Amino acid sequence: MSSPQRSSRRSERSRRAILDAARELVVELGYAKVSIEAIATRAGVGKQTIYRWWPSKGAVVFEAVRALSENTDGELALPDTGDLEADLKLVLRATAAEFADPAFDALIRGLTTEVAHDPELAAAYAEHTARLEEAKRQRLRSGQRAGQLSPDADLDVALELLYAPLFHRWLLRTGPLTADYADTLVEAVLRAFPPPASVTAS
Amino acid sequence: MSSPQRSSRRSERSRRAILDAARELVVELGYAKVSIEAIATRAGVGKQTIYRWWPSKGAVVFEAVRALSENTDGELALPDTGDLEADLKLVLRATAAEFADPAFDALIRGLTTEVAHDPELAAAYAEHTARLEEAKRQRLRSGQRAGQLSPDADLDVALELLYAPLFHRWLLRTGPLTADYADTLVEAVLRAFPPPASVTAS
Structure with missing residues (x-):
């Protein structure tokens, strides 16, 4: 039986894996050559998982950049x-x-x-x-x-x-x-x- | 009889007319649409006069920009x-x-x-x-x-x-x-x- 809490932890793990993969791939290949498919493969998730949370490649990469300036609670504070x-x-x-x-x-x-x-x-x-x-x-x-x-x-x-x-x-x-x-x-x-x-x- | 001094004054007048024409045309048409021919026509000089002093359109426009920050002696000083x-x-x-x-x-x-x-x-x-x-x-x-x-x-x-x-x-x-x-x-x-x-x- 999978508790809601465990499912939310798994979601968070997938989310982080996707953002890390997006960041790594942009650095390795350049933005233009990165595809949603490549991000999914690198992150070990299905393409659908990405599309459930983000409408486009640009949106995933933006989130990856934004995550760099947020603390663990998702808040922006110096x-x-x-x-x-x-x-x-x-x-x-x-x-x-x-x-x-x-x-x-x-x-x-x-x-x-x-x-x-x-x-x-x-x-x-x-x-x-x-x-x-x-x-x-x-x-x-x-x-x-x-x-x-x-x-x-x-x-x-x-x-x-x-x-x-x-x-x-x-x-x-x-x-x-x-x-x-x-x-x-x-x-x-x-x-x-x-x-x-x-x-x-x- | 044209004295060297008068000829140099005429050169200076042509030079200023060309730079003014280049500046005006870039503002009116945008850089890409300006030609050496159009600059010559606007300045009332022959194309050869421009090519005697500058190798390219870019060089004329650069000179026009540079002239904005030089004083009358061609010196740069605040x-x-x-x-x-x-x-x-x-x-x-x-x-x-x-x-x-x-x-x-x-x-x-x-x-x-x-x-x-x-x-x-x-x-x-x-x-x-x-x-x-x-x-x-x-x-x-x-x-x-x-x-x-x-x-x-x-x-x-x-x-x-x-x-x-x-x-x-x-x-x-x-x-x-x-x-x-x-x-x-x-x-x-x-x-x-x-x-x-x-x-x-x-």
């Missing part, structure tokens, strides 16, 4: 240890490492091309991006409440100053994407939006 | 009134306005596509970009000497923080490219790399 500088460095170092990783590069370039042709996928991607941006703003707000960032800081500008230089180096290959570079950006942005002196002194 | 913040705001506002201008947008997108297919043009473009970057670093160095920017500032990082957010907004259309936004970026970057306190107080 680490919050109470130390804004340390948390931002952790996140920005991870972003720099992702951008520098050929596997991630292949995933994102494949997905970007697909998004250009698939309005439904484009909408899902835009929604995901908006959720990610909001998670980042939440972490900055928490830093403002803790007196580690100016309460007047324009959070969108602060996020652009953190992320746009990384994106620029990645897209145009104008410089190395290192942990040092991530740290330099975080430190510069925190200096640009300092908390009120009275708060830092306390 | 304004230097002695006030780094004011000068950077002037330059970054102009950059934001350029990016926001559909005419510039058409030129740059056309040129970018051409650069991808034409190694000679790509080399010229890379050289121009390097000269432009050096002119920007020069202005920041002059600001360091004037005690308006930290002598320890990494000038490449400072430039990325100034320009990458503008580029990002332009490329991905994620926000308005306004004078206010340019000012916000300049102010943030100057706060991120403040001069030593003793110098500001003097």
